[in-house]
Amino acid sequence: MNYLSTRARAHTTTLDAALAAGLAPDGGLYVPQRLPHFATGEFDGLDSLPQIASRLLAPFFVNSQLASQLPQICAEALDLPIPIIDLDDTTSVLELFHGPTAAFKDFAARFLAACLARLRHSDAPQSTVLVATSGDTGGAVAAAFHQRPGFRVVILYPDGRVSARQAHQLAAFGDNIVTYKVDGSFDDCQRTVKSVLGDVELARQLNLTSANSISLGRLLPQMAYYAYAAIQWHRRGRTAPTLIVPSGNLGNALAAIVVREMGLPIGHIVLATNANRTLSDYFGGAEYQGRPSIATLANAMDVGDPSNFERLQWWFKDRDLRRSNIQAMTVDDLTIGQQIQAWHARTGMAFCPHTACALAVLSRVPASNRLIVATAHPAKFDDVVEPLIGRGIEVPPALAKLLARPANAQTLANHRDALIAALR
Numbered sequence: 001m002n003y004l005s006t007r008a009r010a011h012t013t014t015l016d017a018a019l020a021a022g023l024a025p026d027g028g029l030y031v032p033q034r035l036p037h038f039a040t041g042e043f044d045g046l047d048s049l050p051q052i053a054s055r056l057l058a059p060f061f062v063n064s065q066l067a068s069q070l071p072q073i074c075a076e077a078l079d080l081p082i083p084i085i086d087l088d089d090t091t092s093v094l095e096l097f098h099g100p101t102a103a104f105k106d107f108a109a110r111f112l113a114a115c116l117a118r119l120r121h122s123d124a125p126q127s128t129v130l131v132a133t134s135g136d137t138g139g140a141v142a143a144a145f146h147q148r149p150g151f152r153v154v155i156l157y158p159d160g161r162v163s164a165r166q167a168h169q170l171a172a173f174g175d176n177i178v179t180y181k182v183d184g185s186f187d188d189c190q191r192t193v194k195s196v197l198g199d200v201e202l203a204r205q206l207n208l209t210s211a212n213s214i215s216l217g218r219l220l221p222q223m224a225y226y227a228y229a230a231i232q233w234h235r236r237g238r239t240a241p242t243l244i245v246p247s248g249n250l251g252n253a254l255a256a257i258v259v260r261e262m263g264l265p266i267g268h269i270v271l272a273t274n275a276n277r278t279l280s281d282y283f284g285g286a287e288y289q290g291r292p293s294i295a296t297l298a299n300a301m302d303v304g305d306p307s308n309f310e311r312l313q314w315w316f317k318d319r320d321l322r323r324s325n326i327q328a329m330t331v332d333d334l335t336i337g338q339q340i341q342a343w344h345a346r347t348g349m350a351f352c353p354h355t356a357c358a359l360a361v362l363s364r365v366p367a368s369n370r371l372i373v374a375t376a377h378p379a380k381f382d383d384v385v386e387p388l389i390g391r392g393i394e395v396p397p398a399l400a401k402l403l404a405r406p407a408n409a410q411t412l413a414n415h416r417d418a419l420i421a422a423l424r
């Protein structure tokens with residue numbers, strides 16, 4: 001399989017080069033030249049996520065140095081529980097938050113780290129994985145690369161715009177993980193990181209790579225859990241589910257859209273966003289218009305100009321996209337709070353503010369055969385959720401361990417030159 005940049009259709013590269021670079025030299029995002037197609041029966045006999053992942057991803061690894069190691073990579077990175085819990089007769093929840101940092105981003109970060117560690121030559125100079133985070137990516141990437149020889153992780157997060165526990169977790173690793181809090185928004189952090197990574201000469205000098213949701217190495221493993229869920233659903237004898245995905249940068253939902261293109265049984269796809277309405281306006285028929293992000297209770301989705309939109313547009317024309325059984329719906333903070341309370345009263349379950357956006361759009365889609373994606377554990381957002389439900393939330397053990405460590409974040413000016421100086 002060859003890979004292209006969304007901005008230069010002629011020049012192709014290998015998977016290994018695309019994984020190592022993160023962002024294409026022309027500033028575009030890497031995409032596979034074509035998508036393989038699967039019938040559900042091709043997964044017969046495969047039960048676990050790692051097994052399904054290695055079958056699904058094999059075509060993408062043809063000609064990669066990693067092809068023969070793909071099953072081990074999937075076993076090492078993706079062996080995390082992904083329960084599908086029934087809320088009632090009409091709706092189930094796909095819980096993607098049982099990894100070490102309690103958000104779905106663990107799957108992709110661990111997969112990318114497992115690939116990059118194997119691609120690295122043992123005598124190569126140290127690489128720096130540069131990551132801008134709206135709260136959860138940074139922790140997942142840090143956990144995935146923590147104490148891996150040959151790698152340093154540099155995290156930028158928007159100061160004051162992540163939950164207290166997210167901030168603690170981001171800065172609790174130490175060793176080869178360096179954490180900067182930036183006086184700015186996530187969009188600022190992302191712009192800085194993109195501009196530094198997009199400077200080919202600088203990126204080479206400093207041996208930089210990316211682990212943001214723009215990285216191809218994150219898109220691929222996220223496709224695997226949607227394939228897994230769709231196959232489990234199918235095996236229960238059910239028709240393809242309506243999938244509701246809390247969305248910000250569009251990395252997670254894009255994986256679902258691509259897997260559906262590849263033939264896996266997924267029905268309608270609904271992107272649930274917070275008050276940042278770029279996607280809902282676009283899918284409602286407006287021109288795409290990136291804009292500054294607004295801070296909301298679902299902070300990991302505070303994105304005004306989703307970077308994966310460029311990938312989506314590379315695959316589909318506007319007209320086709322709008323006809324493609326994808327909708328985007330926006331949810332305000334008041335509704336997020338009400339949903340957390342209402343679902344707790346009804347089921348006794350606590351949901352994170354991002355997952356609450358998905359719950360909130362249930363009343364706007366037909367009441368059957370719905371699968372909601374739960375993107376983070378509510379204990380990560382205790383400051384929002386606990387006052388709403390009037391009780392404490394038990395912290396998962398892996399998260400508790402991180403929270404017990406001291407946190408050490410340094411401040412960084414909201415400017416590209418400040419980052420370059422810090423990297424040097």
Ligand SMILES: *Cc1c(COP(=O)(O)O)cnc(C)c1O
Nearest residue numbers: 136248249250251252300375376
């Ligand atoms: C990152 C994140 C999202 C948004 O995912 P995208 O891939 O950016 O659309 C939603 N919920 C949580 C908890 C997240 O960490």
